[in-house]
Amino acid sequence: MISPEHTASILVEALPYIQRFAGKSIVVKLGGAAIDRELDRALAQDVLLLRSVGVRCVLVHGGGPQVNAVLNRVGIEPQFKDGLRVTDEQTLEIVRMVLVGKINRDLVATINKEAADEPVAVGLSGEDAGLLTVVPVDPELGFVGDVSKVRAGVLANLLDDGLAPVVATIGADASGQPHNINADEAARAIAVAMGAEKIVYLTAAPGLLEDVNDESSLIQRISSEELRGKIESDSVSAGMIPKLRACADAVDGGVGTAHIIDGRVPHALLIELLTDRGIGTMIKRSADW
Amino acid sequence: MISPEHTASILVEALPYIQRFAGKSIVVKLGGAAIDRELDRALAQDVLLLRSVGVRCVLVHGGGPQVNAVLNRVGIEPQFKDGLRVTDEQTLEIVRMVLVGKINRDLVATINKEAADEPVAVGLSGEDAGLLTVVPVDPELGFVGDVSKVRAGVLANLLDDGLAPVVATIGADASGQPHNINADEAARAIAVAMGAEKIVYLTAAPGLLEDVNDESSLIQRISSEELRGKIESDSVSAGMIPKLRACADAVDGGVGTAHIIDGRVPHALLIELLTDRGIGTMIKRSADW
Amino acid sequence: MISPEHTASILVEALPYIQRFAGKSIVVKLGGAAIDRELDRALAQDVLLLRSVGVRCVLVHGGGPQVNAVLNRVGIEPQFKDGLRVTDEQTLEIVRMVLVGKINRDLVATINKEAADEPVAVGLSGEDAGLLTVVPVDPELGFVGDVSKVRAGVLANLLDDGLAPVVATIGADASGQPHNINADEAARAIAVAMGAEKIVYLTAAPGLLEDVNDESSLIQRISSEELRGKIESDSVSAGMIPKLRACADAVDGGVGTAHIIDGRVPHALLIELLTDRGIGTMIKRSADW
Amino acid sequence: MISPEHTASILVEALPYIQRFAGKSIVVKLGGAAIDRELDRALAQDVLLLRSVGVRCVLVHGGGPQVNAVLNRVGIEPQFKDGLRVTDEQTLEIVRMVLVGKINRDLVATINKEAADEPVAVGLSGEDAGLLTVVPVDPELGFVGDVSKVRAGVLANLLDDGLAPVVATIGADASGQPHNINADEAARAIAVAMGAEKIVYLTAAPGLLEDVNDESSLIQRISSEELRGKIESDSVSAGMIPKLRACADAVDGGVGTAHIIDGRVPHALLIELLTDRGIGTMIKRSADW
């Protein structure tokens, strides 16, 4: 059992953070792996607890593995080019069904089950109310888009109404044609558009490691400039690069701090936000240190 | 070309309706057939035009044929009992993916393509923010629910924000378990909870016919009491009964009028709302004549 | 009888105009001739219908023929100089009594008779709440003034309260002395001060004609620059010149468009505002085409 | 010169009244005689000063002598029956022109001339926005009406906008036909409908006298019950009876107090409202003493 002194010290430490984050926006990106293991109750609880003290949380998710599973089931072979999914019309229909009709639904359901009084989670895709407008990335990739515009007011209105948005990363281009979007990028675009205080990437690693083979070599703080240097220098794993670039772009785009934290630690989000030492890797602009 | 006199007479006729419906809510149910033929541009235009003069439109849709098509594609044989779909866990997952991830998406996209300035359609399932709470209908049917509670405020907030909600008829029970819901019934429950001015069922018929084989035998007006008499008397086709019962229940539950109109006539919704003679069959409480 | 298709097409055409004009101000000037024939029910209906969908209509009227009739009755010979009424103290008293106490009253009464639920027309003279401040035009004309200031807020407050102002064109100078004002000019000054969307002159002609003897030579659109050219070139009738100049001044002063339409066509105002082809002549700044 | 002590005592006395009347409504009726002598600057000043400290003043006026003068001028012989003007269509047109187009105008102009910054007076007739609805009194009288309904909100909105309404006592019946109204009665009806704090009748006498031949026999306070007794007992002059009955009806209808004061004393209104001893005769319900 924790002594009253320790309890008091944690509360005295947490309360200023609660005050500071009240009314601020936080965008949380769930990686595919995290979702594969099912959004555990702890994350849903964290979102609800933070919401209860006025933090405006937006969850953004992708869902690569689940899409592949359904594609295989209906007899379509997933195709990739330079790590990006080649998305023809038939594939897009499946991607959209899985992201919007399955993964998004499951996240909404998990949060609503944990909500004490009444359900608060609302699922959205980027098509809803023009949340995410895209431009095509590359004709060879088919219906894959980069975010060109975010209508952050859609999320703001939902948050003002006390709801918790969960966003599936499908968007429409100017003609209304749906496209698939990389979820790390979509989360960044949303965070920048909202003027978010933080963007948090939940991953299956402790954070950014100095030595990818040594989990104890965690880099706790790094500036966006240093991070861009690292990306150039090949000292980070290729798979991590899009996420790291999204972090650097987010803080350079005005987000207060970006975080890569370990989604495998229960309540990692709460610990990151409400304690002095945090958890994982924090990225900030040099100018903001 | 229409003469100025005729033009003026139509406008003089329409303007009082526009004033009368401004700020009022209208729930429009699209039947499976209508959707099969694709929501044409005309309906999307009607919703947008009505919205532009202050009418608060909510679209509700089902999607039986489309669900069956996907079930067949993944090798599941659709099962029915007394006309209701037997919905086990695997079936439910498919139903949800198709309704939320495909049909709802397509309707949202069609409306957003027609919107002049910015997209306004927002897709929702009854699980979002606890919009539709259900109780199971019958253990033998599996995850099929009757609506026990509607959080109409969720729709009101979206409408207040200038958005056009499109609702897929999935709901969660008290434990958070998703269930499939009959779309005619879901539309009625939503209309009653919103205190809607009108509920409009778009069908593939001119309305309620005195003689089902004679399209010219349209019943233009009928009271809910008379309608219930007809339902009991077997003088209507079995397939029409759930819809007719929903109409009677809607007006007895406080909705101003219920309408069964021909979804095959372009702009049927606009004609119904803004002209003296209307179109199709109107159901009203005797006390309200 | 008009077919559903035609009905729908007119409604589809009108609704965007209704949305566009909702909340906008329209100033309508009634010429003496129009009033001589009595404000027909159609114009009162148009004002009420437009008001019901949020258009903010202000009626402005003069009343030359009626003033002459009363002057003759009390044994005063009307005097004119360069087409403007010479207005001594005794004449002014009669002008004011006729405009404010008779014509304005009759217009208010006609609108209020047509109003379904409750009377909404309110008569005002430019003296009320300092609506129109004037400076004397010419000592030889006596109490005839040009508008130097408009307190548009007076009209805005009435419109905000849901009322329909009808303005008689008497104003006071800085010392409080009443003056007679040319009604075409007064209407223009009010429209400019309100930032009106449109100013509409109801006349006893189809609009501006290329050939004054040929009603089929209607000029449908003309820029204010071209119009000023025409005024200089003597190709228009002398009687029309003040009205044309007021139109050019109005649009150059910020009013969206000016219109000269045929007050003899029932519902001309409604047709002008809510159909694509309009009616009569529209004047607009070149820069706004 | 008044000593500081006296000055202070008057201010100490007046300030609580100012606080008490701030935001309250006062209806002031001007008799024909008062108007004959022209609304002096003092009354206009009183209205403006009271308005400046938040009192909501409404002026109501008749104008019998002036109407007769114009009727004579156009060769119509005024007709009366039991002291009420017989009002045929032609007479009504003159009555309306004189009350609305002349007397009301002159009162508005006088107040606006005294207003320091900007004109605040607004003239209204009972026809405007349905302010006064009437029912005909007697077929033999022609277009003479009793007030059956007052839309006090019209005045409230003008007062909220900082304006000072001046009301001419013409009203319309349910069909929209204008009628002449007795001004004492119209003032009472307005005061009751507004829930006025006071109704003040400005007359050419010191108030109600015990002995009509002795101006020193002023009755300072009397209950409505006692007043009704006096009216029955013939101890008051016949000409005073309608005014006295209006006073009794006003306070029994909820107006705080009614006052008959001497309009010949400059600033009589100010003295009545802001000093302990008042001026003239005050009528109050017994229950309110």
Added chain:
Amino acid sequence: MISPEHTASILVEALPYIQRFAGKSIVVKLGGAAIDRELDRALAQDVLLLRSVGVRCVLVHGGGPQVNAVLNRVGIEPQFKDGLRVTDEQTLEIVRMVLVGKINRDLVATINKEAADEPVAVGLSGEDAGLLTVVPVDPELGFVGDVSKVRAGVLANLLDDGLAPVVATIGADASGQPHNINADEAARAIAVAMGAEKIVYLTAAPGLLEDVNDESSLIQRISSEELRGKIESDSVSAGMIPKLRACADAVDGGVGTAHIIDGRVPHALLIELLTDRGIGTMIKRSADW
């Protein structure tokens, strides 16, 4: 160092309390002893932290020992009767100077020193804005009063303005004469009038003890009915009785819970409010368990 798991568990535990108390009022009474040891930084911090997450804290204090010290210094012998201070005019002046001009000042200063950005503490006596109206207790006691009325709106306005009120327990009777008030009673009256969620008495004991000589015999929870039984039964120390009675009266008067906690434990207030187990003794109505 506390593990992430423990940290998370404390935060997960505290957050629902923070949400629950946000916007609620808490009255905290400081006993004389507590003040004698000076309000430590911890209490000031607790008040500020709770305020930062929306809890509306009001501090109430007495100051018996300090009053005695000043009385002695100016040569007045403190007099008591049945434990209450006999308060003549000269004594009252000293009591008021010490409570309002010294103790209250010191508390305000301590809180303001801890406030990060700007001072928020505001000192009040019950005389200010009529906060506490009293009736005399007993002529023999002189100027000692019982609270008969609390203007809780005064505190509400300060709290709405983001300030932290600190109340010295002097009040005025209906004639404006100041009186001394028992601080335990004053705190209760304030808490009841505010509809406070909690009243907390900080004392120099762990709470209410079963055996006054055994600090380990703490009673953690007791109903107001049971507490009243204990008071009657003489099983509690005489000195504790007024405080216990105030606790019972507070909860029976509508305050959610009353607490007697150990003011000697740093951050006792925070621990009481934000942890499941609390600290000290909680009193609640039986009906509320």
Added chain:
Amino acid sequence: MISPEHTASILVEALPYIQRFAGKSIVVKLGGAAIDRELDRALAQDVLLLRSVGVRCVLVHGGGPQVNAVLNRVGIEPQFKDGLRVTDEQTLEIVRMVLVGKINRDLVATINKEAADEPVAVGLSGEDAGLLTVVPVDPELGFVGDVSKVRAGVLANLLDDGLAPVVATIGADASGQPHNINADEAARAIAVAMGAEKIVYLTAAPGLLEDVNDESSLIQRISSEELRGKIESDSVSAGMIPKLRACADAVDGGVGTAHIIDGRVPHALLIELLTDRGIGTMIKRSADW
């Protein structure tokens, strides 16, 4: 008895001032002498009457003589240096107790006794909510401060709530240490920070005299420039200099006018504010004449 004409003339004179000062702030400084004679009922009445018509009055007071009396009573010899009180820690404690706990209390009580409906006076010291922040004047003077910052919003909020603030001139420095402040200076700082319309110094003289020995040599108006000349020229009594400098600084700092008036004349404040001739000496910037 004053005639109706005189009464009317005073009211006609006063009402524009009432309108002009409504919503404006007035800071009134009471000198020690004034307080020695007790704040008479007249001043309390003036404050309440002015408040009743919307004037926002703030009273500021010092209390030198009373402090000396208490210091003597507890055996401390008052020390002065260049006319300023040497304030060690023990003296400060007494000063604070007397100003905040006695004089301020007595003023609050006097106003509240005069208030008709409910108490409105609220006592504050400059420590409350950081109202007055100071910097030390001179180490040899001990805890004596000059005002460096005023949180005028604290007073504005109280005034918005309908309360009448009474300010004791103690302030805290940046570290939270209390200091004594010269009351003339504190009043000036508050008036400047509030953007007050007037600052009024109540003194025991008729105002600024040309010849200090001749009360009839009152200077009624003087510009701040001329006043600064007078201060330099030694033509004014040394004791008056701080007050005169505060007046010049106030108007140069943006206060409309400063006034030195005779606190011995009952209702001097009311006469000054609401009559044309005023009372005492008015100081204004040359640029504002």
